[in-house]
Amino acid sequence: MANIMIRQGEKGLTFYLPKRDLEASIESIEFDSPEKWGGELKLDNGGSYYIDPIAKPPRLPISLRAKRLGAAED
Amino acid sequence: MTTLSREETEALIAEVLEVYPEKAKKDRAKHLAANDTSIEQSKKCITSNRKSLPGVMTIRGCAYAGSKGVVWGPIKDMIHISHGPVGCGQYSRAGRRNYYVGTTGIDTFGTMNFTSDFQEKDIVFGGDKKLTKLIEEVEQLFPLHNGISVQSECPIGLIGDDIESVSKKSSVVIGKPVIPVRCEGFRGVSQSLGHHIANDAIRDWVLDKRDGQAFESTPYDVAIIGDYNIGGDAWATRILLEEMGLRVVAQWSGDGTLAEMMNTPKVKLNLLHCYRSMNYISRHMEEKYGIPYMEYNFFGPTKIIESLRKIAGFFDDSVKEKTEAMIARYQPMMDAIIAKYKPRLQGKKVMLYVGGLRPRHVIGAYEDLGMEVIGTGYEFAHNDDYDRTIKEMGDATLLYDDVTGFELEEFVKRLKPDMVGSGIKEKYIFQKMGIPLRQMHSWDYSGPYHGYDGFAIFARDMDIALSNPTFKNLTPPWKKVDAEEVKKAA
Ligand code: SF4
Numbered sequence: 222m223a224n225i226m227i228r229q230g231e232k233g234l235t236f237y238l239p240k241r242d243l244e245a246s247i248e249s250i251e252f253d254s255p256e257k258w259g260g261e262l263k264l265d266n267g268g269s270y271y272i273d274p275i276a277k278p279p280r281l282p283i284s285l286r287a288k289r290l291g292a293a294e295d
Numbered sequence: 296m297t298t299l300s301r302e303e304t305e306a307l308i309a310e311v312l313e314v315y316p317e318k319a320k321k322d323r324a325k326h327l328a329a330n331d332t333s334i335e336q337s338k339k340c341i342t343s344n345r346k347s348l349p350g351v352m353t354i355r356g357c358a359y360a361g362s363k364g365v366v367w368g369p370i371k372d373m374i375h376i377s378h379g380p381v382g383c384g385q386y387s388r389a390g391r392r393n394y395y396v397g398t399t400g401i402d403t404f405g406t407m408n409f410t411s412d413f414q415e416k417d418i419v420f421g422g423d424k425k426l427t428k429l430i431e432e433v434e435q436l437f438p439l440h441n442g443i444s445v446q447s448e449c450p451i452g453l454i455g456d457d458i459e460s461v462s463k464k465s466s467v468v469i470g471k472p473v474i475p476v477r478c479e480g481f482r483g484v485s486q487s488l489g490h491h492i493a494n495d496a497i498r499d500w501v502l503d504k505r506d507g508q509a510f511e512s513t514p515y516d517v518a519i520i521g522d523y524n525i526g527g528d529a530w531a532t533r534i535l536l537e538e539m540g541l542r543v544v545a546q547w548s549g550d551g552t553l554a555e556m557m558n559t560p561k562v563k564l565n566l567l568h569c570y571r572s573m574n575y576i577s578r579h580m581e582e583k584y585g586i587p588y589m590e591y592n593f594f595g596p597t598k599i600i601e602s603l604r605k606i607a608g609f610f611d612d613s614v615k616e617k618t619e620a621m622i623a624r625y626q627p628m629m630d631a632i633i634a635k636y637k638p639r640l641q642g643k644k645v646m647l648y649v650g651g652l653r654p655r656h657v658i659g660a661y662e663d664l665g666m667e668v669i670g671t672g673y674e675f676a677h678n679d680d681y682d683r684t685i686k687e688m689g690d691a692t693l694l695y696d697d698v699t700g701f702e703l704e705e706f707v708k709r710l711k712p713d714m715v716g717s718g719i720k721e722k723y724i725f726q727k728m729g730i731p732l733r734q735m736h737s738w739d740y741s742g743p744y745h746g747y748d749g750f751a752i753f754a755r756d757m758d759i760a761l762s763n764p765t766f767k768n769l770t771p772p773w774k775k776v777d778a779e780e781v782k783k784a785a
Contacts, residue, residue: 226578226582228578228581237578239491239575242344242487242491242677242679243677243678244677244678244679244682265335265336266336266338280585282578282581282582283582284582
């Protein structure tokens, strides 16, 4: 589990992992409705992470705990 | 020298790497690339933020340099104690040209060096007592300081001193903030982690100290983040923002104060210049206080105008009108500068190798003068910096990350730029090779280079360097082959 931050970027959602200073854009998010938001995040750098689905946050950025799915990416 | 094609650039890289042993070659190859403007993600062509190879000359600094030297050091009304042996602080003292107003030694302390001067016995028995005593002495000798930061050097982490508890206790005794910063030099691969640690220390010990307190705000409050006022840069920036009708509440951290930092959560917009060293705190403020941040670039009229309009876009029409009026007012001045210098500088080629933001930010300023940047690289950038760089640079230009002394020299020999922009460590190497060099860290004792006024100085300085007659006289007379003589002999 790692702390991550999701932010509204100019072109869409961006993903930030402070521990490794890794910034990437989010290509897809599994659930994106007002009641259920989160699930699997696919990043443009090939990595994917999982966040427990929550109600859609009213404001971004938001810091969350995420699990890494698959192998580590650069 | 004409611009290289992609194959030629790649061949050049391969040729320069030839001298390394197999393993080193493989490692360094990842850090050198020909720019590919078609890709979005830099990690496909260049690797960054990795440990430097042992045995090569790197130009990087340490985490302590990133925290004490860059982020904390310029906060002028605080005393920054270099906690540990004397050298780290003394040899880096006052070298960065962060200008400030105030009386040094009375109410401002920017260029002074405070250190606990560790000796053998402090390493053996611990330095906590010494730190406590030092803080008391500082309070007695410099009563007008507004706070202390304890910047750890390597030994502190190695012997496991508890600077946090000393700081807490001393803070109560002197009634001012004492902030421990765990920026021991061995942390991370470069000064970059030091920036992060320093940002986190500000977040934990400074930022929320005035939350809930009354503050007379206006809808036009902004903060300048990540401008270290090198040669007065932040001032040249500030006057533009003020002319737009904005109120600059805080300057981080060039010519800044502790109180300004504490007031920053009250602003409406954070203006982020050096993304690399202060994106951390901007992200934090965006999440916690809902303050958006915006990256801007105040080098050269094209980028200035672009940035000014983008900043104005966050505010109402009165700001937009003032911005347009200001842009119009400065335009004749810019036109005059370009008319004067462009014919002299047109087509000249530059190679850059600097730190946090300049390898990409100054490209626009060179282009405004008709010059071309044919190679650029960062000492301690991360992938997100290169993401931002690939779009600024021409296709197939050379990119080098954490370049070694050898590689940079070879690249310059081969690409033969008219000028190199780098630091003091490179300056005399290249000048002896006959290539003018401007220091792009300290502006070569000149500056400011930000803003409209800065561009005037920038253009003049580049012209001074390039037109310097010295470089025509590098061959001593006895080595000059006279055309006449040759003919006679033949
Ligand atoms: S690496 Fe350690 S000893 Fe060297 S300058 Fe940095 S803090 Fe000082």
